[in-house]
Each structure stands twice: as structure tokens, then as C-alpha cells.
Amino acid sequence: MIHLAKEDIRHTLGKFLVTAMGVGMLLGIVLIMMGVYRGMISDAEVLLDDLNVDLWVVQGNTLGPFAESSRVHEDLKYTVKSITAIDKSEAITFQNLQLPLADRKLAVFAIGYDIYGEINPINLDRLVEGRVLENDHYEIVVSDKTSYKLDDKIKLGRNFYKVVGITHGTVASGGDPLVYISLKDAQELQFTYTNKRIQIDRARGIINKDSHLVNAIIATIKPAYNIDEVAQDMEKWLHKSVYTRAEQKVVLTRNVVEKASKQIGLFTVILVAVATIIIALIIYTMTLEKMKEISIMKLIGLPNSTIIKMIVEETLTLGLLAFIFGNIFSHLIYDKFPKNVLLEIRDAWLLFGIVIVASIFASFIGVKKVINADPTAAIGG
Amino acid sequence: MSNNQAIKVENLNKAFGSGDAFVDVIHDANFTINKGELVALIAPSGAGKTTLLMMLGCVDKPNSGTIYLGDEKVFQDKWLTKETRKIRREKIGFIFQAHYLIPFLNIIDNLTLLPQANGVKDRESKQKARELLEYFDIAEKENAMPSQLSGGQNQRVAIARALMNNPEIILADEPTAALDMDRSTNVVKMLKKIAIEQDVAIVMVTHDDRMLEYCDKIMKIENKTVVFI
Numbered sequence: 205m206i207h208l209a210k211e212d213i214r215h216t217l218g219k220f221l222v223t224a225m226g227v228g229m230l231l232g233i234v235l236i237m238m239g240v241y242r243g244m245i246s247d248a249e250v251l252l253d254d255l256n257v258d259l260w261v262v263q264g265n266t267l268g269p270f271a272e273s274s275r276v277h278e279d280l281k282y283t284v285k286s287i288t289a290i291d292k293s294e295a296i297t298f299q300n301l302q303l304p305l306a307d308r309k310l311a312v313f314a315i316g317y318d319i320y321g322e323i324n325p326i327n328l329d330r331l332v333e334g335r336v337l338e339n340d341h342y343e344i345v346v347s348d349k350t351s352y353k354l355d356d357k358i359k360l361g362r363n364f365y366k367v368v369g370i371t372h373g374t375v376a377s378g379g380d381p382l383v384y385i386s387l388k389d390a391q392e393l394q395f396t397y398t399n400k401r402i403q404i405d406r407a408r409g410i411i412n413k414d415s416h417l418v419n420a421i422i423a424t425i426k427p428a429y430n431i432d433e434v435a436q437d438m439e440k441w442l443h444k445s446v447y448t449r450a451e452q453k454v455v456l457t458r459n460v461v462e463k464a465s466k467q468i469g470l471f472t473v474i475l476v477a478v479a480t481i482i483i484a485l486i487i488y489t490m491t492l493e494k495m496k497e498i499s500i501m502k503l504i505g506l507p508n509s510t511i512i513k514m515i516v517e518e519t520l521t522l523g524l525l526a527f528i529f530g531n532i533f534s535h536l537i538y539d540k541f542p543k544n545v546l547l548e549i550r551d552a553w554l555l556f557g558i559v560i561v562a563s564i565f566a567s568f569i570g571v572k573k574v575i576n577a578d579p580t581a582a583i584g585g
Numbered sequence: 586m587s588n589n590q591a592i593k594v595e596n597l598n599k600a601f602g603s604g605d606a607f608v609d610v611i612h613d614a615n616f617t618i619n620k621g622e623l624v625a626l627i628a629p630s631g632a633g634k635t636t637l638l639m640m641l642g643c644v645d646k647p648n649s650g651t652i653y654l655g656d657e658k659v660f661q662d663k664w665l666t667k668e669t670r671k672i673r674r675e676k677i678g679f680i681f682q683a684h685y686l687i688p689f690l691n692i693i694d695n696l697t698l699l700p701q702a703n704g705v706k707d708r709e710s711k712q713k714a715r716e717l718l719e720y721f722d723i724a725e726k727e728n729a730m731p732s733q734l735s736g737g738q739n740q741r742v743a744i745a746r747a748l749m750n751n752p753e754i755i756l757a758d759e760p761t762a763a764l765d766m767d768r769s770t771n772v773v774k775m776l777k778k779i780a781i782e783q784d785v786a787i788v789m790v791t792h793d794d795r796m797l798e799y800c801d802k803i804m805k806i807e808n809k810t811v812v813f814i
């Protein structure tokens with residue numbers, strides 16, 4: 205059997221491949237975009253999964269520290285702990301910090317926890333060097349992404365912090381590396397003011413009572429209790445907002461991911477549209493270049509279906525090649541991006557489906573040209 | 586109706602346009618062409634030779650009249666079949682001034698393309714193509730591309746292509762116009778041989794009087810109608 209599309213592609217192979225590569229790069233970027241999105245979701249969940257707690261008690265009428273400012277008193281943890289259903293509870297802080305590097309500042313997300321407490325937020329599986337915090341003050345555990353080494357001294361606020369542990373794969377929902385400091389240090393950094401400010405406040409009669417604040421109380425419940433019921437009851441008694449881990453996950457991903465997904469979705473749609481237009485144009489010009497042959501084919505009696513099959517197959521081949529190039533391209537460059545890029549098979553399949561549909565659309569104008577072609581055009585009446 | 590008849594035309598009319606742009610091309614043409622005949626069609630430029638050929642080939646639609654191809658009435662004031670292309674594919678071979686081979690197909694694929702559309706098996710159509718290439722003395726070129734052949738060789742391939750579907754009728758529009766005297770004579774002799782050997786009716790438009798001696802009949806468009814001389 206003669207395969208018209210194959211023969212025609214072979215005839216214009218160079219041009220065809222170059223086009224496929226160009227479109228492939230666009231599709232590669234689409235895959236990277238999807239990967240960035242997946243990376244964001246995954247990053248958002250790392251922290252929650254590492255903390256591995258059942259309940260979050262946060263400032264009343266707020267969504268909690270991942271969505272908005274939330275302050276509760278540190279001693280609330282004792283109240284929580286006294287509830288029958290609760291197994292463990294701890295106070296915890298979250299804050300953005302700028303760590304000084306040689307030539308710039310590095311934005312990180314800091315978790316402050318009670319080093320004597322019963323919940324350790326550092327996932328030991330991720331601790332690749334050193335140890336967890338052991339002293340109340342001026343120790344820090346950093347993510348390897350920060351490029352700090354063990355025993356480095358980092359100036360934060362007025363003091364130097366010693367790097368005692370390195371973790372791998374710990375990121376905050378925004379993609380910033382995570383660091384861990386003691387609760388006391390965190391409170392000092394977050395809630396205490398400069399000496400000057402304290403002097404002025406005292407002169408005004410304001411006494412800083414904020415230094416025993418934290419951002420949330422986290423808790424685990426005893427087995428045999430229903431998480432949702434416990435959360436509901438606690439909300440009533442404590443006059444705070446209480447979220448289950450699942451609810452907190454929704455808050456976190458919705459907050460972080462919603463805008464990002466719209467943005468990335470929009471970019472993806474535009475890129476796919478551009479890729480479709482390019483495929484359509486190239487197929488159209490390839491068809492125009494063949495108009496004489498198409499006229500002759502129609503004149504000697506070849507059915508439209510034979511000719512349309514050629515056009516559609518060429519378009520699909522172009523789309524398929526571009527898809528393959530796109531995958532190669534995205535795998536070559538994905539780790540060069542500063543954000544976590546997760547290339548997932550399901551996204552590749554989704555794009556594959558989109559490319560096939562787009563290719564079929566792209567072939568329409570070529571096919572229309574074929575259907576309307578005058579069989580006597582080539583021979584000139 | 587003799588069963589020797591390949592083409593029969595009755596009261597055929599064709600005009601283009603309307604109003605100021607109206608051109609009456611063929612007016613009330615009546616003629617019959619038999620199987621095995623090589624018929625020359627001559628007339629000055631613009632007289633309607635190509636138009637007539639395209640009507641016989643079911644490409645251009647006449648305004649009125651009747652056309653029989655073989656025993657089948659294909660046109661009576663309208664096409665009697667929805668798929669005129671099927672008639673072309675099955676009954677008619679076309680040859681033009683230029684070869685019009687498909688440039689991205691090699692010679693053998695150019696030949697087997699049409700039979701394949703007719704559902705002929707690959708092996709069968711290839712065998713037929715090889716026989717024809719042998720016959721036209723270009724067997725060694727079956728895997729070459731048209732761009733690698735000379736004008737004369739390509740024209741022979743084009744003639745072979747017109748024969749691939751065992752047509753009852755071959756319509757040739759100035760097949761020798763692009764060839765020199767020797768090659769032209771060769772092509773016309775070849776057409777003559779094909780007409781006799783394959784019992785095909787061939788209508789050949791020509792401007793070259795020297796080709797007329799090989800033809801069985803000479804048909805002329807005169808005063809918008811068809812006459813034999």
C-alpha cells in the first residue's frame with residue numbers, strides 16, 4: 205500500500221522535523237508549566253505531611269497561619285492538652301525570614317517549635333546531616349537548598365545561629381526552603397521589638413505581652429475518636445477556629461494553588477493555541493504547495509477520502525512528533541528551574557489528548573482547501 | 586446501439602458565464618467514437634478542445650445534451666451518477682501536455698495509486714505497473730522519483746498511468762506539445778498501438794498536423810460544433 209502522508213513527509217523531511225521541533229519546544233514548555241503546578245501542590249503538602257498532626261487550633265475566625273495572620277497564646281496548648289480526646293499538643297510558629305548569603309538575601313520559611321515538646325516537626329527521614337535542635341537558643345536546621353553547611357553561622361536579628369542540621373526536600377507551600385528554629389527564638393524574632401521600640405512603648409505605658417504568642421496549636425488525637433467531631437466540639441469550647449488536617453490541606457492548596465493554577469492554566473491554553481495555529485499554518489502551506497498534485501489526484505479520479513487522509517495523517521504525525529520532542533525537551537530542562545517541577549505521566553497523557561484534538565482541528569483548513577480544489581486547476585481549463 | 590461504441594454524444598451544449606461574459610463554446614454537438622480508434626481533435630486555440638475533453642471525462646458539466654460512455658448513459662441534462670469521479674477512476678485515462686506525476690511518489694507508486702483507490706490488490710497493481718514500464722522501456726526506473734527522469738521518460742510514465750485502470754477511454758490533451766518531433770511521433774505511434782491492442786478509444790488533442798497521419802479519424806470544432814474531416 206502506498207502511504208501518501210509518509211511519502212510526502214519523507215519528501216519534505218527537513219522542514220517537517222524542524223517544525224515539529226519548534227512546536228515540540230512549545231509543548232515542552234506546556235509540560236514544564238504543568239510540572240510547576242504539580243510541584244506547587246506537592247510543595248504545599250510537604251509541610252503538612254511532615255508535621256503529621258490531626259488538628260490545628262488557630263486564631264478565631266481565621267483560616268490559620270497558611271492563609272492569614274493567626275495569633276494564639278502559647279499556653280493554649282495546655283488547655284487543648286486537657287481535652288480528653290487529645291493525645292499530644294504543641295505550640296508552633298511560622299514566619300518568613302531573610303537569610304543573609306554572601307551577595308544577597310535568601311527568603312526562607314521558618315518553623316519555630318518547642319524543642320522539649322512532644323511533637324517534633326522535623327521529618328527525620330529528611331534529615332541528611334547533623335541533628336535536630338537541642339538547645340533553646342541560636343541553633344538552626346536548614347534545608348540543603350539554602351546552600352548553608354553544617355556549623356555555618358547565620359545572623360538573624362541580633363544573634364548568630366549555628367547550623368546543626370541539614371534537611372533535604374523540605375519546602376514551604378510557596379516553594380521557599382524550610383528552616384527550623386526553637387520556639388523561643390522564633391517568638392523573639394517574630395514578636396519582640398527593638399530596644400528603642402520597647403523604650404518608647406514603655407514610655408507610653410504599653411507593655412509588650414506578645415512574646416508568648418504563637419501562630420497555631422497543633423494536636424494529635426487519641427485513637428477511637430472521630431477527628432471531625434472533636435474539631436467541632438473544640439471550636440465550641442475554645443472560641444478558636446479548629447481545622448482538621450484535611451481542612452488545613454484544602455486551605456493550603458486552595459490558597460497557594462488557586463491563583464497559580466489559573467495563571468498556569470491560562471499560559472497553557474495560550475501555548476496550546478499557538479501550537480495549534482502553527483501546526484495548522486504549516487499543514488496549510490504544505491497543502492497549498494501540493495495544490496497542483498491534489499487537483500490532478502481529483503482529476504484522475506482519486507476519492508477525496510484518500511487525499512483528506514493524507515492531510516489528516518500529516519497533521520497527526522506533526523502533532524505526535526512535536527509531542528515526543530516536547531517530552532524530550534521538558535525532561536532535558538526541568539531541573540534547571542528554581543521551582544520544584546514535577547513531570548507527571550498523567551499530565552503527559554492529558555497533553556497528548558489535547559495535541560491529538562488540536563491536530564485534528566489544525567487539519568481542517570487544509571482539508572477544506574482539498575474539498576474545494578478545482579480538478580481542472582492544474583491543467584488550466 | 587452498437588457494442589463497439591466507446592463514446593456517444595447527442596445535442597451537447599456548453600457555455601460559460603452569462604450576460605456580457607457569456608461564451609458559447611460547444612453548440613449542439615453530435616458524434617460517436619468507437620473502441621480501438623485513435624481520434625485527433627483539432628481546432629484553433631480557445632475553440633473548446635479542452636472543454637470538450639473535460640466534458641467527456643465527466644469533469645466539466647455540460648449545459649445540456651446526452652453523453653454515453655460505453656453502454657452507460659452518464660449525462661442527460663444532469664449527471665446520472667452522484668460520483669462522477671468514480672467513472673473517471675474506473676473508465677477513463679487522462680494524459681496531459683505536462684506529465685503531472687506526483688512529485689513525492691516514486692514511479693511505481695505513481696502508477697499504482699489509482700488502482701489501489703479502485704481496490705486492486707497491491708501485488709496485482711504492481712505487476713501491472715511493471716508490465717507497463719517494461720512495455721514503455723523504463724522498467725529500470727520504477728524506484729526513481731519523477732524529478733530524476735527526463736521529460737520524455739516522465740511522459741511515458743504518464744501514459745502508463747493512464748492505462749493502469751484498464752480504461753475504456755483515454756483522453757489526451759496535447760500529449761506531444763512538450764516533446765520534440767521524434768519523441769512526439771513515438772508517443773503517437775504508441776497511442777495508436779495501445780488503441781488497437783487494448784481496444785481503447787483515444788481522443789487526442791493536437792496542434793501538430795504531422796501527427797494526424799497516425800490517427801484513424803480527425804475531429805474538428807468548427808462553428809462551435811463537432812465535425813469529422
Ligand SMILES: Nc1ncnc2c1ncn2[C@@H]1O[C@H](COP(=O)(O)OP(=O)(O)OP(=O)(O)O)[C@@H](O)[C@H]1O
Pocket residue numbers: 584585601602608610628629630631632633634635636637
Ligand atoms: N471556466 C471557464 N470560465 C469561463 N470561460 C471558460 C472557462 N473555461 C474555458 N473557457 C472559455 O472557453 C473557451 C474554450 O476554452 P478551451 O480551454 O476549451 O480552449 P482550447 O481549445 O482547449 O484552447 P487551447 O488550444 O488554447 O488549449 C475559451 O474561450 C475559454 O476562454
Ligand SMILES: [Mg+2]
Pocket residue numbers: 585634635636758
Ligand atoms: Mg486546451
